Amino acid sequence: MTASLFISKLQASPRQNNLTYALQEYGQLIKTSFILRYLQSQQLRRRINAQLNKGEELHALRSWLWLGSDGMIRRKQQESQNDSASCLTLVTNMVLLWNTVYMQDILKQLQSEGYAIDEAHFEYLSSGTYEHINRLGEYSFTDPNESGVPRRPLRNSNSTLNS
Structure with a gap:
């Protein structure tokens, strides 16, 4: 039996069903059990908080990228609403990709300069930052590798790590 069929059967049953009560x-x-682990473990709370912060950072990026209409989709047609949401997702993904590429370049540069890179710290990296992005600047949709435009x-790193 699939999980969806099982749930639909339980929902169709009377509320006093013993199996439904037991599963609840x-x-x-x-x-x-999770709440007790959460309260007991400072490390778990930090990990969850870090992930929540990444999610909030992504929401802030999307809000920042949304230039008009105060973050509201003001189109009445479903297709136009989908187009607006898809465009926002595309631009958000472009920023995330751009940041990820640069973070990889930074990690490679630090590694080549002899700094130890601990992969356990990667979970603290986030590609959702946008303070360095000029959203009103020029946009080019050509592949930099094909057009010869350098990044x-x-x-x-010596000047930024020491200060």
Whole structure:
């Protein structure tokens, strides 16, 4: 039996169904166990908070990229609404990709300069920052590798790490 069929059968049953009651109680046990682990472990709280911050950073990026209409889609047609949402997703993904490419370049540069790169720290990196992005600037949709347009050079790591 598939999970969806199982759930639909339980939802069609009367509310007093013993199996439904047992599954609800089991879900509450799992939730209670998680809450106790969360309260007990500072490391777990930090990891969850870091992930929540990344999600909020992504929402802030999307809000920042949305230039008009105060973040509201003001189109009445479903297709136009989908187009607006798809364009926002495309631009957001372009910023995330751009940041990821530059973070990879920075990590490669640091590694080539002899700095130890601990992959355990990668979970703290986020490509959702946007303070360095000029959203009103020029846009080019050509592949920089094909057009020969070089990427902006990285800063000197010695000057930024020591200050």
